[in-house]
Amino acid sequence: MVFHFHIKEADELNHPTPLGLTFNEKAQELRTLYMQSNFEMGISSIGRGYQLKQFVSTFQGLRVLKLSGLRMSEVPWSIGNQLEQLRYLDLCGNNFRELPNSICRLYKLQTLRLEGCKEFEEWPTSSVMTKMVNLRHLELGLDPSIKYMPLGLGQLSSLQTLGCFIVGNGEPDLLRGLFPRRRKEMINKDMIGGGLGELHGLNQLGGELAIKELRNVKDVRDAKEANLKLKSELQSLTLSWSSGHSWTRVLSVADEEQVLEDLQPHPNLKALKIEWYEGFKMSSWMIYSSSLLPNLVELTLWSCSNLYYLPLIGEFPCLRRLCLKKLDALKSIYNIVFVTEG
Incomplete structure (x- = not known):
């Protein structure tokens, strides 16, 4: 059984069942998934016929998900809606403008990494942001593009890492x-x-x-x-x-x-x-x-x-x-x- 899966080049997903990983009930047992782009492919679709949101949501038992450098223009809503066991989420180096409110349904999330997201400018609304009570590491880097911090951030009393705070x-x-x-x-x-x-x-x-x-x-x-x-x-x-x-x-x-x-x-x-x-x-x-x-x-x-x-x-x-x-x-x-x- 595969518990940890690292895709260095997104082209590896061109196979109907990438690297022999089958999309059945065993997929629920995958705990770690790393995906990194070669920066040369389009990102609206990963591989042949696999939309990113559909591919990721297949593994609903994930604890660690790394989607770095994929140039995503939006964060798949399915991450927040279907990966409720997630503890670690790395979205570094992507092109999305906003984080969807659904991200805040990840009540068990402890680490959220957002370094190098140069287009990022909009947080989820405060009414849902405050629900991320287990968040310990919100990693923005020391020079983020965001112009303000979310209302209610102070209620996330478990935070140990912030890096940067911008006075709006x-x-x-x-x-x-x-x-x-x-x-x-x-x-x-x-x-x-x-x-x-x-x-x-x-x-x-x-x-x-x-x-x-x-x-x-x-x-x-x-x-x-x-x-x-x-x-x-x-x-x-x-x-x-x-x-x-x-x-x-x-x-x-x-x-x-x-x-x-x-x-x-x-x-x-x-x-x-x-x-x-x-x-x-x-x-x-x-x-x-x-x-x-x-x-x-x-x-x-x-x-x-x-x-x-x-x-x-x-x-x-x-x-x-x-x-x-x-x-x-x-x-x-x-x-x-x-x-x-x-």
């Missing part, structure tokens, strides 16, 4: 230029996205996390809601205010400085990158680095164009790698001592 601006770029009726339809589908508060209860997050488009924060209180101080498993954190293009500030400089202040990470953090920040000064948790960031090994400050001064870098006891770039207003690096009355 309340009106994603993909809504601009649409007719009013279509805009209303997209807004009704929750495409305004979730704010930093979605991170509040996700205290199992570990590894790398990049919080992007912080320029879209509209209320300084949102930053504190992210609750980064309690995320003890995070090893690397990027705080990015922009993707590098010109942008209009929503908050005042003082409020932007407060946003950074309230995004204080846990002392276990080992790598920190701050980019496109437009405040004049650093946060207090950077100034008192010896006690608040005692384990920091790597620090990068990039394109913080208004930053006047930095705390003494030598105060980071474990620092090994330092990158300071495009700090146009920087005048000095020195110790700053705060004196309080009484």
Whole structure:
């Protein structure tokens, strides 16, 4: 009996029963299926007469399904409707624009990989997204094409891997230029996205996390809601205010400085990158680095164009790698001592 099946070239499915695998009751016993494309064939149909959705749904006992690099323009609805035992789903390197709501019927799913999906721009609606309560790894990569995060993400309290969190601006770029009726339809589908508060209860997050488009924060209180101080498993954190293009500030400089202040990470953090920040000064948790960031090994400050001064870098006891770039207003690096009355 075959329990694990790897198709390196989709052309292998040209055979009526590929590689001798028969489509009968034994197909239900297959647990792992890997499919990878040679990038030269069309993807509307796999092999001769096998539609992808029909082929995949044959194996309803699957626990692991990898459909990477197939250039799929849409995710087969049959995955969510018929593969209810699935624990691991890899959709990396495809061309689909949206994830169907049916994906959220995979209640046992623990890992969903979406890296390299350059056309991906629409999540399932929040009412079904919150049902993926066993999801532990939502792998987007550090530079996804998506412009917002789904409402209700914060209810997926088992998440351990996220990689990237994009702060939506309340009106994603993909809504601009649409007719009013279509805009209303997209807004009704929750495409305004979730704010930093979605991170509040996700205290199992570990590894790398990049919080992007912080320029879209509209209320300084949102930053504190992210609750980064309690995320003890995070090893690397990027705080990015922009993707590098010109942008209009929503908050005042003082409020932007407060946003950074309230995004204080846990002392276990080992790598920190701050980019496109437009405040004049650093946060207090950077100034008192010896006690608040005692384990920091790597620090990068990039394109913080208004930053006047930095705390003494030598105060980071474990620092090994330092990158300071495009700090146009920087005048000095020195110790700053705060004196309080009484």
